[in-house]
Amino acid sequence: MLVVGGGFAGVACAKNLSKYGVEVHLVDRNNYHQFQPLLYQVATAQLGVPDIARPLRDMFTKHTQVRITTADVASVDIDARTITTADGVTLGGDILVLAAGARANFFDTPGAEEHAYPLYCLDDAERLRSRLLGIIDSVDRDAKYLDQGALNFVIVGAGATGVETAGALSELIHDVLPHFYPDLPVHLANVIVVDHGPHVLNGFSDKSQAFTRKELEKVGVEFRFGTGVKEIHPDKVALSDGSEIITRTVVWAGGLQAAGVIGAAGLPQGRGGRIDVEPDLSVTGYPDVYVLGDAANIIDQHGNPLPQLGSVAQQAGTWAAQNIRANIAGHPTTPFTYHDKGIMAMVGRNAAVAELGPDRHELTGPLAFAAWLGVHASLLSGTRQKLGALLTWSTDYVSKKRPTALVDHPDDYRIDWDAED
Amino acid sequence: MLVVGGGFAGVACAKNLSKYGVEVHLVDRNNYHQFQPLLYQVATAQLGVPDIARPLRDMFTKHTQVRITTADVASVDIDARTITTADGVTLGGDILVLAAGARANFFDTPGAEEHAYPLYCLDDAERLRSRLLGIIDSVDRDAKYLDQGALNFVIVGAGATGVETAGALSELIHDVLPHFYPDLPVHLANVIVVDHGPHVLNGFSDKSQAFTRKELEKVGVEFRFGTGVKEIHPDKVALSDGSEIITRTVVWAGGLQAAGVIGAAGLPQGRGGRIDVEPDLSVTGYPDVYVLGDAANIIDQHGNPLPQLGSVAQQAGTWAAQNIRANIAGHPTTPFTYHDKGIMAMVGRNAAVAELGPDRHELTGPLAFAAWLGVHASLLSGTRQKLGALLTWSTDYVSKKRPTALVDHPDDYRIDWDAED
Numbered sequence: 001m002l003v004v005g006g007g008f009a010g011v012a013c014a015k016n017l018s019k020y021g022v023e024v025h026l027v028d029r030n031n032y033h034q035f036q037p038l039l040y041q042v043a044t045a046q047l048g049v050p051d052i053a054r055p056l057r058d059m060f061t062k063h064t065q066v067r068i069t070t071a072d073v074a075s076v077d078i079d080a081r082t083i084t085t086a087d088g089v090t091l092g093g094d095i096l097v098l099a100a101g102a103r104a105n106f107f108d109t110p111g112a113e114e115h116a117y118p119l120y121c122l123d124d125a126e127r128l129r130s131r132l133l134g135i136i137d138s139v140d141r142d143a144k145y146l147d148q149g150a151l152n153f154v155i156v157g158a159g160a161t162g163v164e165t166a167g168a169l170s171e172l173i174h175d176v177l178p179h180f181y182p183d184l185p186v187h188l189a190n191v192i193v194v195d196h197g198p199h200v201l202n203g204f205s206d207k208s209q210a211f212t213r214k215e216l217e218k219v220g221v222e223f224r225f226g227t228g229v230k231e232i233h234p235d236k237v238a239l240s241d242g243s244e245i246i247t248r249t250v251v252w253a254g255g256l257q258a259a260g261v262i263g264a265a266g267l268p269q270g271r272g273g274r275i276d277v278e279p280d281l282s283v284t285g286y287p288d289v290y291v292l293g294d295a296a297n298i299i300d301q302h303g304n305p306l307p308q309l310g311s312v313a314q315q316a317g318t319w320a321a322q323n324i325r326a327n328i329a330g331h332p333t334t335p336f337t338y339h340d341k342g343i344m345a346m347v348g349r350n351a352a353v354a355e356l357g358p359d360r361h362e363l364t365g366p367l368a369f370a371a372w373l374g375v376h377a378s379l380l381s382g383t384r385q386k387l388g389a390l391l392t393w394s395t396d397y398v399s400k401k402r403p404t405a406l407v408d409h410p411d412d413y414r415i416d417w418d419a420e421d
Numbered sequence: 422m423l424v425v426g427g428g429f430a431g432v433a434c435a436k437n438l439s440k441y442g443v444e445v446h447l448v449d450r451n452n453y454h455q456f457q458p459l460l461y462q463v464a465t466a467q468l469g470v471p472d473i474a475r476p477l478r479d480m481f482t483k484h485t486q487v488r489i490t491t492a493d494v495a496s497v498d499i500d501a502r503t504i505t506t507a508d509g510v511t512l513g514g515d516i517l518v519l520a521a522g523a524r525a526n527f528f529d530t531p532g533a534e535e536h537a538y539p540l541y542c543l544d545d546a547e548r549l550r551s552r553l554l555g556i557i558d559s560v561d562r563d564a565k566y567l568d569q570g571a572l573n574f575v576i577v578g579a580g581a582t583g584v585e586t587a588g589a590l591s592e593l594i595h596d597v598l599p600h601f602y603p604d605l606p607v608h609l610a611n612v613i614v615v616d617h618g619p620h621v622l623n624g625f626s627d628k629s630q631a632f633t634r635k636e637l638e639k640v641g642v643e644f645r646f647g648t649g650v651k652e653i654h655p656d657k658v659a660l661s662d663g664s665e666i667i668t669r670t671v672v673w674a675g676g677l678q679a680a681g682v683i684g685a686a687g688l689p690q691g692r693g694g695r696i697d698v699e700p701d702l703s704v705t706g707y708p709d710v711y712v713l714g715d716a717a718n719i720i721d722q723h724g725n726p727l728p729q730l731g732s733v734a735q736q737a738g739t740w741a742a743q744n745i746r747a748n749i750a751g752h753p754t755t756p757f758t759y760h761d762k763g764i765m766a767m768v769g770r771n772a773a774v775a776e777l778g779p780d781r782h783e784l785t786g787p788l789a790f791a792a793w794l795g796v797h798a799s800l801l802s803g804t805r806q807k808l809g810a811l812l813t814w815s816t817d818y819v820s821k822k823r824p825t826a827l828v829d830h831p832d833d834y835r836i837d838w839d840a841e842d
Contacts, residue, residue, distance in 0.1 A: 031554060031828045048471035050813075055826045057601035064603060070558055070828065087835075133452060137491055180478040182485060384816040384824035391812060392471075395805040403805035405476045407452045407491065408829075414508075 001025065001324070002093030004073055004083060006033050006056045008310045009099035009293030011381075012317025013324075018065035020325055025091060027083065031055055031070045034122045035380055037310055038389075040161060042125035043251075044132070044168035045176075046396055048404035051389040053122055054382040073100065076265040078289055083261075095288045095324050098265070098275070099317065102256035102294035102308065105272055111232035111421075116252040119161060127412045128251065132172075133405060134413035135249055140181045148417060149246030151189040154237050156229050157253035158195035159202060160345045163212055165251055166193050167348040170219040175349065175400045191221045192245060194237075196228040201345060201353070203307065208345075208353040211364040215347045229254070234419035248415060256308055258295040270297035271305060279335030281320045287327065290320045298336065306338055310379070315339060344372050349397075422446065422745070423514035425494055425504055425683075427454050427477045429731045430520035430714030432802075433738030434745075439486035441746055446514060448504065452476055452491045455543045456801055458731055459810075461582060463546035464672075465553070465589035466597075467817050469825035472810040474543055475803040494521065497686040499710055504682075516709045516745050519686070519696070520738065523677035523715035523729065526693050532653035532842075537673040540582060548833045549672065553593075554826060555834035556670055561602045569838060570667030572610040575658050577650050578674035579616035580623060581766045584633055586672055587614050588769040591640040596770065596821050612642045613666060615658075617649040622766060622774070624728065629766075629774040632785040636768045650675070655840035669836060677729055679716040691718035692726060700756030702741045708748065711741045719757065727759055731800070736760060765793050770818075 001017060003010045006028035014024045035052040042049060060066045072086035082092035104118035117128045132153075139150045153169055155162045173189045193200075193216075199209050200216075200223070213223065228240035229250075236246045257263060257273035267283055268276045274297035275283065281296065283289045293313035298306045306312045315338055323333035342356040352368040355361065363371060373393065380386045395403055407413045422438060424431045427449035435445045456473040463470060481487045493507035503513035525539035538549045553574075560571045574590055576583045594610045614621075614637075620630050621637075621644070634644065649661035650671075657667045678684060678694035688704055689697045695718035696704065702717065704710045714734035719727045727733045736759055744754035763777040773789040776782065784792060794814065801807045816824055828834045 031558070031826070031834075048469065048809075049827065049829075050469035050471060050825045053827050054824060055601070058822050058824055058826070061600045061822065069562060070834075137452070141490060179482045180476070382824055383820075384813060387812055388469075388809060391808055392805060399804075401479050401482065403475060403479055403803055404471045405452070405479070406470065406474050408470075413452075413491075 001095050001097070002027065002081070002083065002091055003097040003099060004028075004076075005099035005101055005293065006030070007036070007099060007101050007293055008313035009317040009320075010097065011056075011059060012314045013097055013099065013292065013321045014060070014066050015063060016318050016321030017324060018060070018063040021065060022325065022328065024066045025069065025093060026056065026060075026066055027069045027071055027073065027085070027091065028056060029070070029072045030122070031057070033059060033381060035385070036120070038376065039119050039122065039125040040165040040168055042122065042404075043119060043128040043165065044172050045129055045402035045405035046168055047389055047392050049122060049126065051385055051392055052380065054385055059381060073261050076261055078265050078267060078283070078286060081288060095290070095327060097290045097292060097320060097324070098262050098295060099292040099313070100259045100262050100295055102272075102274075103259055104252050105255040105257035106252065107255070109229055109232060112229070112252060115232045115234055116156070116250045118252045119165065120256070127409045129405070130407045130409035130412040131249060132169075133407050134415050136177065136181065136184065137413075138415050138417070140184050143185070145417060146185070146188060148235065149248055151185075152245055152247040153189070153191050153249045153251070154245055154247045155191065155193045155251045155253055156195075157255065158193050158197065158200040158223065158225070159253060160343075162193055162195070162251075162253035163200050163216065164346050165253060166191050166216055166221045167219070167346060167351075170216070170221055171348055172402070174219060176402050179401055180405075189220070192224060193221060194224045194227055194229060194239060196226065196240075198225050204343060204345070204353060205355060205360060205362055207362055208355060208364065212345065212347050212353055215351045219348055233421050234416070256294055262291070262295045267291070272297075280323050280333035281316055281336050282323070282333070290324070292316045292320055300338055301335070309343070311341055312338055344368070344375065346372050422516050422518070423448065423502070423504065423512055424518040424520060425449075425497075426520035426522055426714065427451070428457070428520060428522050428714055429734035430738035430741075431518065432477075432480060433735045434518055434520065434713065434742045435481070435487050436484060437739045437742035438745060439481075439484040442486060443746065443749065445487045446490065446512060447477065447481075447487055448490045448492055448494065448506070448512065449477060450491070450493045451543075452478070454480060454802060456806070457541070459797065460540050460543065460546040461586040461589055463543065463825075464540060464549040464586065465593045466550055466823035466826035467589055468810055468813050470543060470547065472806055472813055473801065475806055480802060494682050497682055499686050499688060499704070499707060502709060516711070516748060518711045518713060518741060518745070519683050519716060520713040520734070521680040521683050521716055523695075524680055525673050526676040526678035527673065528676070530650055530653060533650070533673060536653045536655055537577070537671045539673045540586065541677065548830045550826070551828045551830035551833040552670060553590075554828050555836050557598065557602065557605065558834075559836055559838070561605050564606070566838060567606070567609060569656065570669060572606075573666055573668040574610070574612050574670045574672070575666055575668045576612065576614045576672045576674055577616075578676065579614050579618065579621040579644065579646070580674060583614055583616070583672075583674035584621050584637065585767050586674060587612050587637055587642045588640070588767060588772075591637070591642055592769055593823070595640060597823050600822055601826075610641070613645060614642060615645045615648055615650060615660060617647065617661075619646050625764060625766070625774060626776060626781060626783055628783055629776060629785065633766065633768050633774055636772045640769055654842050655837070677715055683712065683716045688712070693718075701744050701754035702737055702757050703744070703754070711745070713737045713741055721759055722756070730764070732762055733759055765789070765796065767793050
């Protein structure tokens with residue numbers, strides 16, 4: 001049994017299988033599980049890395065049936081049910097579970113790959129944090145960079161990641177930077193969210209959308225709806241409506257596609273390059289190959305694609321494990337049913353939106369903020385991580401400072417202000 | 422007033438000066454202060470990075486007289502009292518304080534620069550952590566690497582850093598790895614400390630030395646005294662007694678020299694390339710230039726050089742600030758007196774040595790362990806850091822796991838097992 005990917009889906013699958021005595025080999029490029037819904041908080045120095053990362057071996061100490069390997073997967077051979085790692089080792093299993101996640105989908109936007117900051121893995125978050133601190137340090141050192149768009153921050157995509165990043169960035173700029181940089185002209189900063197759709201938080205209720213937009217506009221976030229990004233340059237962004245924004249920081253929260261190695265495996269791909277799966281989460285024609293998590297295009301019983309959420313990944317992981325046990329026992333598999341616990345997004349200090357349960361009980365404001373904190377702290381894996389996150393959040397909230405604003409990617413910190421195309 | 426270096430000395434100096442209304446410009450290559458005495462704990466995953474690092478701006482929010490710049494210093498012009506940063510900016514002040522720390526002194530040992538792991542800054546610690554995890558993952562994957570010395574860990578230097586690293590590494594190997602790697606033959610691991618002197622912890626009492634050696638030998642640490650390191654190869658270490666140790670991990674805890682930029686400033690240099698200073702901590706012939714911390718060769722009133730300790734650096738920083746205020750006021754400066762609070766070293770689980778106060782009141786064992794924890798937690802800068810360290814330590818201690826064992830330097834994690842000279 002080979003599981004590729006130690007995210008929500010892979011971990012849930014491996015845990016369930018090992019609980020029932022199935023030997024599992026879990027492979028991930030990192031030696032840790034990362035809590036992806038909070039990456040934007042690492043990027044904006046609301047949380048530290050150890051608050052949201054946990055060594056995979058730490059998660060599986062009680063699951064002795066699980067063997068863990070840290071390796072980059074270079075290729076997948078679906079027919080042989082094997083993978084080959086970057087250092088040339090081939091691993092396989094009777095059953096193959098592909099849960100290697102996704103990567104940013106730049107939709108072939110020129111310049112995006114080179115200049116935009118995606119926000120999908122821990123390294124992305126650390127890079128963006130160093131970039132933001134580098135930009136801010138530069139302006140603090142020399143105000144001339146203001147004319148080069150230093151304090152214009154463009155976020156592509158008004159979904160949960162885009163909205164949460166915009167809120168956290170505004171809070172950083174207006175609540176925190178005045179403590180750290182007393183002379184910085186924060187009133188000149190602009191956080192601009194660009195989306196080709198007509199509103200924030202697609203999939204949320206009208207009320208949640210209106211609340212989110214109002215709260216974010218209150219803290220200075222500007223929205224450009226109905227507009228796509230045509231091209232990203234080192235010193236500006238060209239929009240589809242013909243306008244340009246001078247900026248040195250473009251955060252890409254504009255969608256995902258299946259991770260390269262899974263996308264290249266030759267399987268049928270749906271929306272965003274995701275792999276089409278059968279209702280039981282196996283791949284059409286390959287009952288021994290399962291695709292889970294952000295890499296999978298899962299259609300629910302009403303014919304709608306399930307969103308790329310941690311809770312979908314986690315439940316699919318457990319469900320796939322049950323089906324795999326059915327495979328092994330020679331029993332029929334069952335179609336995946338997603339138990340919808342609701343959706344949430346953090347908007348800013350004391351403000352969040354939550355729609356709880358399948359009937360979408362709506363909460364907004366401080367109550368949703370508290371619910372958001374509680375749910376996320378409890379979902380974090382590991383005691384050190386839960387308590388660490390609560391500790392860091394408390395410090396942030398009370399002191400309005402950022403104890404984790406550490407520059408650890410010097411290349412991103414250094415801004416090449418002369419860069420043009 | 423220009424202060425170069427945001428370590429113990431530079432921070433203490435800047436804080437004192439600003440308290441008395443002196444404008445200070447503080448320059449450091451990092452945007453954070455690092456608590457160097459605990460770097461070995463980050464390297465062995467006993468603490469996480471945010472536990473021991475604190476943004477400099479976070480430390481100076483109440484000191485509005487202090488301006489902070491993050492920049493690499495490329496050169497120092499003593500006569501002009503200026504520095505030039507790597508990006509070509511020249512900064513200066515009426516008075517120049519050089520507290521830029523040190524770097525490993527490899528004593529021209531061939532191969533040390535290329536293959537040894539120093540432990541002087543946070544990046545060193547993260548690199549070593551990734552290296553250790555890379556080595557261990559390799560052996561877990563394929564036992565053949567045992568024959569290539571994978572589980573031989575060589576530490577050069579039996580001073581505090583060497584001893585503390587050896588103790589932490591032994592604890593990692595024997596108490597933690599069996600949880601994370603149930604099949605790893607930890608009984609085959611060797612932690613070998615090499616020192617050209619005759620005993621551990623030079624400067625500590627005979628009793629502390631004997632206790633430390635006995636405790637470390639109890640957990641399997643091996644000592645090679647009276648032996649220097651002749652050459653470091655990618656796959657082995659050659660010692661001066663003609664023997665060789667096959668190993669892929671050499672930790673360099675063998676001494677420091679003044680940081681390159683200060684060492685190259687053309688000032689008189691004493692032991693380890695450190696800059697000779699007058700009793701008032703200024704440089705001979707340059708009453709407007711102070712050298713502090715690990716970069717300074719400070720001789721006490723008895724003619725003995727003071728050790729390179731955080732407490733010496735901190736006190737020298739405050740003292741230099743007083744002398745600088747005297748300079749400004751036209752008063753005479755006073756010779757630095759070090760108030761000796763004692764010395765401590767962590768040896769392992771429940772074991773430490775402490776010699777408190779100038780009369781060296783000796784403690785060993787669990788009491789010293791408790792004292793060590795209390796002192797280090799209280800010395801850490803910042804509430805988040807103090808509480809975070811206590812939280813991580815508790816988790817380590819109770820669970821015998823390592824929630825911060827994260828690989829973040831893939832280049833160090835990947836071991837080139839075919840590398841030879």
